[in-house]
Amino acid sequence: MSNKQKPKAVIVIFGVTGDLAKRKLFPSIYRLRQNGNIGEEFAVIGVGRRPWDNDTLRDHVEKSIENSFGMRENLKNFTSHFYYHPFDVQEASTYQTLGTLINELDAEYQTDGNKIFYLAMAPEYFGTVANQIKENGLKEGTGWSRLVIEKPFGHDLESAKKLNNKIRAAFEENQIYRIDHYLGKEMVQNIEVIRFANGLFEHLWNNRFIENIQITSSESLGVEERARYYDHSGATRDMVQNHMLQMVSLLAMEPPIKLTTEEIRSEKIKVLRALRPVEKDQVDENFVRGQYGEGSILDEKVPAYQHEAEELAASNTETFVAGRVMIDNYRWAGVPFYIRTGKRMTDKSTKIVVEFKDIPMNLYYENKTDKHPNLLVINIQPDEGVTLHLNAKRGGTGAFAEPIKLAYKNTGIDGVNTPEAYEKLLLDCMLGDGTNFTHWDEVALSWQYVDALLDVWENKTAHFPNYESGSMGPKEAEELLEKDGFHWWPILDE
Numbered sequence: 364m365s366n367k368q369k370p371k372a373v374i375v376i377f378g379v380t381g382d383l384a385k386r387k388l389f390p391s392i393y394r395l396r397q398n399g400n401i402g403e404e405f406a407v408i409g410v411g412r413r414p415w416d417n418d419t420l421r422d423h424v425e426k427s428i429e430n431s432f433g434m435r436e437n438l439k440n441f442t443s444h445f446y447y448h449p450f451d452v453q454e455a456s457t458y459q460t461l462g463t464l465i466n467e468l469d470a471e472y473q474t475d476g477n478k479i480f481y482l483a484m485a486p487e488y489f490g491t492v493a494n495q496i497k498e499n500g501l502k503e504g505t506g507w508s509r510l511v512i513e514k515p516f517g518h519d520l521e522s523a524k525k526l527n528n529k530i531r532a533a534f535e536e537n538q539i540y541r542i543d544h545y546l547g548k549e550m551v552q553n554i555e556v557i558r559f560a561n562g563l564f565e566h567l568w569n570n571r572f573i574e575n576i577q578i579t580s581s582e583s584l585g586v587e588e589r590a591r592y593y594d595h596s597g598a599t600r601d602m603v604q605n606h607m608l609q610m611v612s613l614l615a616m617e618p619p620i621k622l623t624t625e626e627i628r629s630e631k632i633k634v635l636r637a638l639r640p641v642e643k644d645q646v647d648e649n650f651v652r653g654q655y656g657e658g659s660i661l662d663e664k665v666p667a668y669q670h671e672a673e674e675l676a677a678s679n680t681e682t683f684v685a686g687r688v689m690i691d692n693y694r695w696a697g698v699p700f701y702i703r704t705g706k707r708m709t710d711k712s713t714k715i716v717v718e719f720k721d722i723p724m725n726l727y728y729e730n731k732t733d734k735h736p737n738l739l740v741i742n743i744q745p746d747e748g749v750t751l752h753l754n755a756k757r758g759g760t761g762a763f764a765e766p767i768k769l770a771y772k773n774t775g776i777d778g779v780n781t782p783e784a785y786e787k788l789l790l791d792c793m794l795g796d797g798t799n800f801t802h803w804d805e806v807a808l809s810w811q812y813v814d815a816l817l818d819v820w821e822n823k824t825a826h827f828p829n830y831e832s833g834s835m836g837p838k839e840a841e842e843l844l845e846k847d848g849f850h851w852w853p854i855l856d857e
């Protein structure tokens with residue numbers, strides 16, 4: 364990228380003392396600078412409650428970078444771009460002084476009046492902060508102003524609408540960047556390319572050739588330090604409403620007529636509109652919820668969810684969800700999209716398996732009724748890549764087949780949960796590219812879909828815990844597919 368194209372901005376992070384800023388945002392900004400995607404024309408104003416000063420913030424940023432990447436030289440030059448602004452979320456005067464600081468840094472770093480307001484704090488403050496930004500004129504000026512909003516975007520459709528109205532009263536839709544960090548993952552972005560740049564797949568990508576699609580996002584970690592947030596949320600709100608349904612829409616969308624934000628979004632929205640609503644009396648038939656009990660992960664004993672914190676003692680919150688999602692449109696009628704996500708499962712893995720329809724019988728296997736369908740596996744994490752499962756002749760005499768795999772590994776990215784996704788999304792936001800952010804219509808349709816499940820589950824006490832930590836979830840999740848004559852394909856490569 365030539366210097367002329369490098370985006371410039373003052374980035375204001377509300378909630379700079381928090382976990383997200385430390386683990387994801389500082390390392391991402393650092394990588395953007397290291398990789399030359401941004402130049403010297405940037406400043407970061409960290410806004411927080413604590414009585415910190417610039418030096419405290421700069422030390423904190425330095426530690427975060429070193430924790431992520433090891434010891435680094437010349438960090439002082441990078442951290443000198445960071446400024447601390449103590450604030451009270453409700454107090455107008457703090458926004459006025461913030462405005463003055465933005466203008467000073469804009470002049471000093473020549474950022475052309477461009478501003479990003481990144482809300483990395485508890486969602487109950489999103490509306491207030493957006494309103495104060497507007498009321499105090501912080502988004503005015505010569506350059507662009509953009510608002511980045513973290514999840515959760517509401518608790519259900521009703522609260523999401525209220526939140527959206529508040530934010531829309533302060534910012535235009537095209538200034539709002541709702542983050543879903545899965546959309547920044549390399550292999551999630553690759554779904555579109557694999558589909559639409561390969562005749563081999565696109566011609567077969569429909570209900571005539573695909574039997575089912577399975578999306579698993581499993582985690583071996585438990586609730587960690589986030590009991591308060593998580594128990595109020597559960598796996599459906601935490602993972603299904605956003606990340607899982609976003610992956611469904613990318614897998615199921617029609618080819619966009621152009622690679623523009625509007626065209627891609629419009630195709631994704633059509634998929635979400637075509638999701639078959641789950642009627643109250645069909646929830647149990649199509650969805651399974653679970654909560655982890657004690658068990659062991661990597662040979663270490665781990666406690667049950669209900670023993671992770673005092674307030675979880677009698678929790679009815681699901682830490683696991685599996686479901687059969689149906690899309691009622693011409694391309695996908697009759698093809699189940701199975702989704703599965705949970706905490707304290709066997710391994711950390713996000714994987715998509717596209718199971719193609721099998722041939723009626725395979726003469727090359729000793730047992731001619733054995734099923735060896737072709738699979739396309741998209742490995743989102745930890746090992747990024749694509750694997751195609753085929754059948755080929757077994758070496759030696761005789762006409763016997765054996766399953767083989769053609770594997771491509773993307774070795775460019777090292778490890779799970781790297782700041783990669785945030786790095787890309789921050790850059791997209793600076794470049795004004797909203798394609799990999801969620802539009803309000805997507806958020807609303809996803810809430811509408813999951814609200815139906817949540818309404819039923821919240822009014823019925825479950826028999827929790829119902830799966831052992833270190834397993835792949837409750838047995839009902841296996842039965843969900845068995846009823847349809849399928850099974851979950853393994854998440855680990857054998």
Ligand SMILES: NC(=O)C1=CN([C@@H]2O[C@H](COP(=O)(O)OP(=O)(O)OC[C@H]3O[C@@H](n4cnc5c(N)ncnc54)[C@H](OP(=O)(O)O)[C@@H]3O)[C@@H](O)[C@H]2O)C=CC1
Pocket residue numbers: 377378379380381382383384386411412413450451452482483484485486513514515
């Ligand atoms: N952490 C993560 O991995 C992820 C987080 N998110 C979302 O990002 C957002 C931030 O999460 P996270 O960083 O984990 O949260 P933390 O609780 O770690 O940090 C919250 C931040 O908000 C500040 N804050 C809280 N209350 C006030 C207030 N009344 N006035 C001013 N500042 C306040 C805190 O300041 P102080 O420390 O001074 O109290 C802190 O800087 C949330 O919406 C979360 O859902 C989304 C995906 C992943």
Ligand SMILES: O=C1O[C@H](COP(=O)(O)O)[C@@H](O)[C@H](O)[C@H]1O
Pocket residue numbers: 582601602713779780
């Ligand atoms: O948004 C969230 O995602 C993480 C999983 O993200 P990943 O990139 O590590 O797959 C999940 O742990 C968390 O509960 C949820 O809020």
